[in-house]
Each structure stands twice: as C-alpha cells, then as structure tokens.
Amino acid sequence: MIRAERLTKQFGATVAVDDLSFEVKPGMVTGFLGPNGSGKSTTMRMILGLDNPTSGLATVGGRSYRENPAPIHEVGAVLDPKAVYGKRSAVRHLTWVAQAGGIPTRRVEEVLDLVGLTQVADKQVGGFSLGMSQRLGIATALLGDPEVLLFDEPVNGLDPEGILWIRTLMRNLAKEGRTVFVSSHLMSEMERTADHVIVIGKGKMVADTSMAEFMRLAAGDAVRVVSPQAATFVPLLEAGGAEVHAEEDPGALLISGIDAARVGELAAEHRIVLHELTTRNVSLEQAFMDLTRDSVEYQSHPAA
Amino acid sequence: MHIASTAPAEREAQATTTAPGFGATVRSEWTKFSSARSNWVSIAVALVLSAALTALIAWATGFTWDDWNAADQADFDPITFSLSGLLVAGIVFVVLGVNLAASEYSSGMIRRSPCDHAQPRSCAACQMSVIAAVTTVAALVVNAAIVAAGNLVFGLHDMPTASLTDRDTVRAIAGLTLVAFVFPIIGVAMAFIFRSSAAAITAVLALLFLPSIPGGLPPRRWQEDVLAWLPGPLTDSVSIGFLTTDSAMTKGVVVSVIGLIIWLVLFLGAAWVLLNCRDAWTR
Incomplete structure (x- = not known):
C-alpha cells in the first residue's frame, strides 16, 4: 500500500504539492489524474524517494522508500521510458538493474519474454520506438516482482495494440493483489482501466473515490x-x-x-x-474537466 | 496473462529482503561501465595516443640531443622524459570518471538509479570503486607502454635509456599507477556536484593544470607553499617525487599522501552532502 500523509513540495515560491493525503490500496488499479502541472509526477517522485518532500511523508508498505533496504523487490516504477543509456542493449540494461537489486539474472530473460522484447534483447535501446521503450520500462519495473507498481503516463505514444496490452497488464497485476498506481492524461483509457481515482489540481486533492462514484458525482x-x-x-x-x-x-x-x-x-x-x-452519462473526460476547471494552470481558449 | 513469478505471500516475505550489498552494486556498476563500448574505445585511444605522443616527443628530443650541453645531458632522466604522453591518458581517465556519473543525469538514468539503490550514495561509492579499479589497471598498461616507447626511441638516438625492469622505472610506474585514480575520482565527485559533463571536466582539468599555468613565474616560496599543495603536484610527489627531489613542487611522500587524502575528502564530502540534500530530478 502507498500512503501519502500531508505531503507538500515547494520549489521556491511555487507549491507543487499542497498538503496531499491519500492511500493507494492493493488489489485494484488506482488512477492518478490531474491537469498538466498539477503535481502528479512530483508526488510520484516523492513516493519513490527521488524528490524530498518539503513536509509530510510518503510511505510504501509502511516505510519511506529510502528506508527500504531492497526497494526493487517492493516497488517498481515506470517514470520516463526514455531515461536509459541509448548505447546499451536491453539485456545489459536489465542486467545492471537486476544486479543492483540482487536479483538473479535469469529473471532478465523472464521479463523480456513477458513484455515481448526477447527478439530485440541484444539491440541498443537508443533505437527503440516509444512503445518498445515503454515495454522495456515495464520489464525493468517488474524485475523485482514487486508488490507495488507506479506508472507515469504509461500509454503515451502507444498504438492501440500497445494500449490494450498495458491495460490488460495493469488489470492483471491488480488481480494478483498488487497495488497499481497509474497517472494518465488519457481519460478514456483511465475510465477503462482504473477502479479508483485520485484527482488533484494545483497540488491539492480534488477527489479520492471509486471510479463509479466519481462518475456519479460528476454527472450530478x-x-x-x-x-x-x-x-x-x-x-x-x-x-x-x-x-x-x-x-x-x-x-x-x-x-x-x-x-x-x-x-x-x-x-x-x-x-x-x-x-x-x-x-445523463458523462465521460470521465467531462467529469475531469468539470472537477478541475479551477485547477488548470495553463488555460487555453477556443480557436477563433 | 500471468505476471508474477511468486505468490503474494512470497512477495510479502521478499519485500523485507535485506539490501543487496556493496558487491552487488559494484557488479551492477561494472556492467554499466563495461557495456558501454565508448569506454573501451576511450581507453584504447588513451593507450595509443599516449604512447604515440611520447614516441613523437622522444623522437624530436633525439634530434636535438647533440646540441644539448654536457650539464643538461647529465641531468637527462630517461624515465621522467618518457612520461610526456601521460597527459593524454590522464585527460581520458578524467573524462571516463566524469562521464560515468554525469551520464546518469544526461540520460535521465539518475531517475532510475536511486530507484534501485535505497541509498544513492552507495551507488556513487560503487561508481568510484569501479572507475578507480579501471583507471588503475589501464594506467599500469599505459605507464609501462609510454616508458617502453620513449626509451625505445631514446635508444635509437643513442641517448641514455632506462629498462622497464630498472628499480627506479618499476618504482615510477608503480607510483604513477597507484595515484592514477585520484583525478578520475575527483571527476566523479565533480559530476555529482555539477550534474554536467562539461562543467565537471572543465573544473577537474583546471585543477589539474592550475600549477602549470603560472609555470616557474611565481616566487619559489609560492610554489612551495601554495602550488605544491594542489592535487596535481601532490600526485607527482607521491609517484615520481624521488626523481625530482630538487623541484620546488616536490613534497615528501607521507605529507603528499595526507594532502591527497584531504583533497579527496573535500571533494567527496561535497558530493556526498549534495547527494543527500538535493532532489535527484532537479538539475
């Protein structure tokens, strides 16, 4: 389980995340929604120990990420699929991550097979398409067979087959009892994937509820x-x-x-x-727009 | 689609696994280093260029040898004169050290690394261990190669030569090899401080060349009391100080080692503090 307690992050005078508290429970897919600049990625980075909270606490399984002696076994994350050294092969990339986590290197073959990259295991990852990079990121996240998985915009740039694959993967991970926390801008995709939604705007909590209740509330x-x-x-x-x-x-x-x-x-x-x-049926997109209308940092206007 | 390789109960037990340990992280960093072909190309280039530059300078020296006066010829030391190409290898080793750490930022892997190391400082320490080991081994080969190349050319010009098995030659090569890790390690620390290859390489090279910039212009006392305490002259004092005892820049081996330790503690300490308090993401 992921827990955020009064999580706050300031960058200079800007409050990116403002007193955010929530729980992400196992056995379901929890969508993390918010407009651009609402603090989703910052929150995920604080959960992963990449950013230090200004105040408050983020814990995974009851302890902060950095207190975890072997986090790769507990948390897997896909933040930026292109954040890899492009001249290294997929298998070597996964091997160093596995070694760092004390994971047997035979697991590398398993996850490559799982994400369908076995055929290109020896290719340099710099030449991978975005979809292949997403798959590599997911393989990396699954290396330690973790209980908790975080996905930051996992379907960005994927074709319909890739989107379906990731949706099925996330649903299956949740079915296996894992905690799945996923941020996305694609509301229609979240509507199909998430059981529960946490919506933030300008770093503040807007809604923390089941998908069904969220839609009902939004429909008014x-x-x-x-x-x-x-x-x-x-x-x-x-x-x-x-x-x-x-x-x-x-x-x-x-x-x-x-x-x-x-x-x-x-x-x-x-x-x-x-x-x-x-x-009246509203789409998640409409519900999201209604709820976050006041929280959008960069407002656009209809084209003339 | 079945994802898990373990049942939920086993996963829960696994979640309490202890940290993988220093050895595992060093193996991981070694895999990162060794799987980048450019690192091996750089080492090969360092070896070839260092030996070639040494041979070239030795060849040029040979042509002027007959014009040297007797006192200069008597002062000629075939070991120190054959080290002229060492500079190339020194720069390449610094670049290797800087890139090992700075590429974490440029490629975005820094967002991955701390995810796999509960303590990113441990990752930094392992990177330093790997670069120290690599540069030490590479330096041994380079040092032996340039001394051999230089003396081969000196011999062709009927100049005094030193054998690779001479006591002083062995001592110089061993000394140079043992201190070869110092600047690459400072490079790794600089990369964590600046989070940029260009800034870190510039800073380390400035530190390396600072004593040479004013040359012999400052008063001897300044050379003895200030410039001689910079890392470059201190590494020279430890490695080949026994061949340059009359130089104003040469200090005793023990004080030089202490001085180098202080420099390393300063740079590593600064990197350590920044790794502790800065966000991994923020550049």
Missing part, C-alpha cells in the same frame, strides 16, 4: 427527458422539487434534484408523453 444526478409536452411538464417538475433547464434540442429538458424514477412517476401521473428518459 442529472436526468434528460425529451417530450412533445415539455412546456406542460416543466411546472410539474418544478413543483415536484426539480430544477429544470431547457436544452437546445426541441422538447429536451435537463433535470436535477430528483432522480430518473421520480421523473418517470411524475410523467405517468400527469399523462405526459416522454420520448426519452435517461440519466
């Missing part, structure tokens, strides 16, 4: 109806405690404050014809 329990009797239905809904907004489509209403069942009952009671009655 809104119900969409389309009716040829919309004008008649609006005062009835408002009398029933609902807040109603007319949408652009003819006869379309967006209703909040009461659930879909109650909207249906009201329509039936007053013999209102409905052509559509749906709970």
